[in-house]
Amino acid sequence: MSSTSASSSSLLPGPLCQTGTPDTSDASPQRLQRLVGVPGSHPERVNDLLLLRPSGCGSDLEEVQDGGSGSHVVFFPGDIQNFEEEMAVQQEASQWLCWSLEQTALALGRRFPGRYIWVVRASLMYLHKFSCYQNFVVSNMFGAPEHSAYSPDCGAFQHLRALLSHGMDRANLPNPLPPPGGAGTIPSDFSLTLVGFSKGCVVLNQMAYELAGAYADPALSPFMGRIADIFWLDGGHPGGSETWVTDKRVLKALAGSGMGIHAHVTPYEVCDPMRAWVGREHRHFVKILEDFGASVNKKLHFEDKPATIDNHFRVILEF
Numbered sequence: 001m002s003s004t005s006a007s008s009s010s011l012l013p014g015p016l017c018q019t020g021t022p023d024t025s026d027a028s029p030q031r032l033q034r035l036v037g038v039p040g041s042h043p044e045r046v047n048d049l050l051l052l053r054p055s056g057c058g059s060d061l062e063e064v065q066d067g068g069s070g071s072h073v074v075f076f077p078g079d080i081q082n083f084e085e086e087m088a089v090q091q092e093a094s095q096w097l098c099w100s101l102e103q104t105a106l107a108l109g110r111r112f113p114g115r116y117i118w119v120v121r122a123s124l125m126y127l128h129k130f131s132c133y134q135n136f137v138v139s140n141m142f143g144a145p146e147h148s149a150y151s152p153d154c155g156a157f158q159h160l161r162a163l164l165s166h167g168m169d170r171a172n173l174p175n176p177l178p179p180p181g182g183a184g185t186i187p188s189d190f191s192l193t194l195v196g197f198s199k200g201c202v203v204l205n206q207m208a209y210e211l212a213g214a215y216a217d218p219a220l221s222p223f224m225g226r227i228a229d230i231f232w233l234d235g236g237h238p239g240g241s242e243t244w245v246t247d248k249r250v251l252k253a254l255a256g257s258g259m260g261i262h263a264h265v266t267p268y269e270v271c272d273p274m275r276a277w278v279g280r281e282h283r284h285f286v287k288i289l290e291d292f293g294a295s296v297n298k299k300l301h302f303e304d305k306p307a308t309i310d311n312h313f314r315v316i317l318e319f
Helices: 060-068 084-088 101-111 156-170 198-216 247-253 273-291 309-318
Strands: 008-009 032-039 047-054 071-076 114-120 125-128 129-131 190-198 227-233 262-267 296-300
Touching: 032 101, 032 156, 047 101, 047 156, 071 101, 084 129, 101 114, 101 198, 101 262, 101 309, 114 156, 114 262, 125 262, 129 227, 156 273, 198 227, 198 247, 247 273, 247 309, 273 296
Parallel strands: 071 114, 071 190, 190 227, 227 262, 262 296
Antiparallel strands: 008 032, 032 047, 047 114, 125 129
8 A cells, every 4th residue: 555645755754752652852854764656576566665764864965975874674564554644544553653664663773773774564554454565475465475485586585675776776875776687786785684573574484485595596696695684573464374484494494594583572472372373383483493503582572561462562672
């Protein structure tokens, strides 16, 4: 779903927030930029992006003079997370305004100072609530995924690579990624961190399924080699299985990738007796990776607190 109230590249003021919610005192109109309808691996596959520039890079001129930063973080939000003005007019979403895409971008900017933060809005928000990342992974209208192996013609990594290239070009960033398939080389200082929260973890799961094939593709392997870390934050989706990857062949490739693997969860997802498979799959995910020699940075947050949706969201601040 694309916003109809913003231009293709509009600058946003820093959002206000209530007491006790994420601090936005470092917000400025120049740091947040919305990019609407950015094409990915195919012209008809578009996503809206929200870019938070590093502090001190308030204008294109400053970025060019300072050399910019080659470090980027890409975040995939969960259900109900949307642009502020869209959440504000939806009764169910309005109570979670402090976890809007704008607020979340600012929180991530403090977690990863000095980096460009990219928030990828799901291409479909069914009933204004269910995020569907159908441009990255085959999904039903509620966002439950059907994972598949790597394909050189489409897939999550191909789409992300193209989104970043087109997004960096539209935002006029220094040293952008060259277009996919182009003759240019990836900038020497380019590095990438991937973060998925709740429903957004379905994109990371699809990437895990594609990992071996993506590394083997000469056209994509240079990009793959720049992915430093992947963070799973309290993954969850409405399907009855595959909330966490448990396929041993897939996890063997992930364990051998050299990427930093991080799994942060809360009782809201992994301790719910009505969805016992989520916690069970999370344990298998960690154990299988460790059996293959991976060092998994794992933590159960708010272990002694109620399993609330509030704490589910707050893992974004605590990881």
